[in-house]
Amino acid sequence: EDLKQHRILGVGSFGRVWLAQHKKHPDRVYALKAMDKMEIVSRRMTTKVMQEKNILASINHPLIVNLVAVFQDEQSIYMVQNFLQGGELFTLLSREMPRYISNDAAVFYGACMAESLSHLHKRNIVYRDLKPENVVLDARGYCIMIDLGFAKVVVGKTYTCCGSPEYMAPEVILGMGHNKAADHWSLGCVIYEMLVGQTPFMHHNATQVSLFNRIVKKGFAFPVQKKHGRSVNQDGQDLVLGLCAKQQLDRLGLLAGGDDDIKTHAWFKGIMNKDRVVKKKIRAPWVPKIKDPLDASNFESFAKVEALEDKRRKKKVPHVVQKKFKD
Numbered sequence: 001e002d003l004k005q006h007r008i009l010g011v012g013s014f015g016r017v018w019l020a021q022h023k024k025h026p027d028r029v030y031a032l033k034a035m036d037k038m039e040i041v042s043r044r045m046t047t048k049v050m051q052e053k054n055i056l057a058s059i060n061h062p063l064i065v066n067l068v069a070v071f072q073d074e075q076s077i078y079m080v081q082n083f084l085q086g087g088e089l090f091t092l093l094s095r096e097m098p099r100y101i102s103n104d105a106a107v108f109y110g111a112c113m114a115e116s117l118s119h120l121h122k123r124n125i126v127y128r129d130l131k132p133e134n135v136v137l138d139a140r141g142y143c144i145m146i147d148l149g150f151a152k153v154v155v156g157k158t159y160t161c162c163g164s165p166e167y168m169a170p171e172v173i174l175g176m177g178h179n180k181a182a183d184h185w186s187l188g189c190v191i192y193e194m195l196v197g198q199t200p201f202m203h204h205n206a207t208q209v210s211l212f213n214r215i216v217k218k219g220f221a222f223p224v225q226k227k228h229g230r231s232v233n234q235d236g237q238d239l240v241l242g243l244c245a246k247q248q249l250d251r252l253g254l255l256a257g258g259d260d261d262i263k264t265h266a267w268f269k270g271i272m273n274k275d276r277v278v279k280k281k282i283r284a285p286w287v288p289k290i291k292d293p294l295d296a297s298n299f300e301s302f303a304k305v306e307a308l309e310d311k312r313r314k315k316k317v318p319h320v321v322q323k324k325f326k327d
């Protein structure tokens with residue numbers, strides 16, 4: 001009741017993220033993640049939601065979304081988070097035609113993601129769903145990791161198949177057990193996408209089966225200047241190949257130096273030295289133009305979804321479902 005919901009910023013499989021404003025303190029603007037209880041239970045995601053809440057409550061990092069509060073009503077679970085006004089990295093990439101950005105811009109965004117993952121990994125947390133849609137830019141243009149719905153504390157390995165197909169590591173697809181190395185693979189895929197304009201294993205008329213087959217069994221190539229009119233520099237290629245090594249034990253980030261092997265790689269040009277990225281000491285390649293605290297112009301419109309919200313909210317949730325969210 002303290003928050004006024006203005007518009008939807010994003011839509012997930014069992015929830016919505018709303019732009020919300022405190023009624024008594026209008027300068028306080030948030031992203032309100034509303035998750036439908038019936039959908040959570042029907043998809044057997046109750047444990048995942050609780051994990052997300054507990055993990056978010058346990059971390060505090062400038063490049064990971066901040067959890068302000070958690071509450072519930074009869075229909076939904078709510079997570080109040082800081083509002084990041086720059087929009088998704090996915091949207092930024094989609095503005096470019098073709099969908100790739102400069103090497104220097106990719107270095108900056110890649111460094112932000114590497115720092116976020118490193119913070120989680122030091123706490124034995126595996127993120128498990130890195131992709132451009134799950135990285136949002138703040139008012140200064142820095143990449144902030146959001147949506148920790150698949151994040152999990154892992155000591156050893158975990159065997160749940162989860163994530164987004166284009167960014168999933170071979171060991172996740174094969175059910176061999178995975179750890180933080182799966183995040184490093186996904187980081188390699190996102191860096192490749194920023195530099196090339198598509199993910200490494202995507203191909204024409206791809207199906208999930210054919211995509212998984214390529215990820216598990218085949219390699220990938222980089223554009224060549226003579227043939228494609230552009231190329232990826234050697235340091236960039238070396239980093240992506242190291243992150244996307246098929247075998248976990250050969251993958252950059254799982255070797256003796258751990259995450260520092262990634263952060264000190266030549267492609268990053270020392271950008272993460274002295275915690276300059278974490279402390280936000282570097283000017284971002286693109287800084288969003290923001291009119292006021294409620295400016296959500298960098299997000300897609302979900303007007304049609306918003307029109308159906310009142311009908312969805314009137315559904316009564318059975319007592320047996322309510323009991324699952326007692327704590």
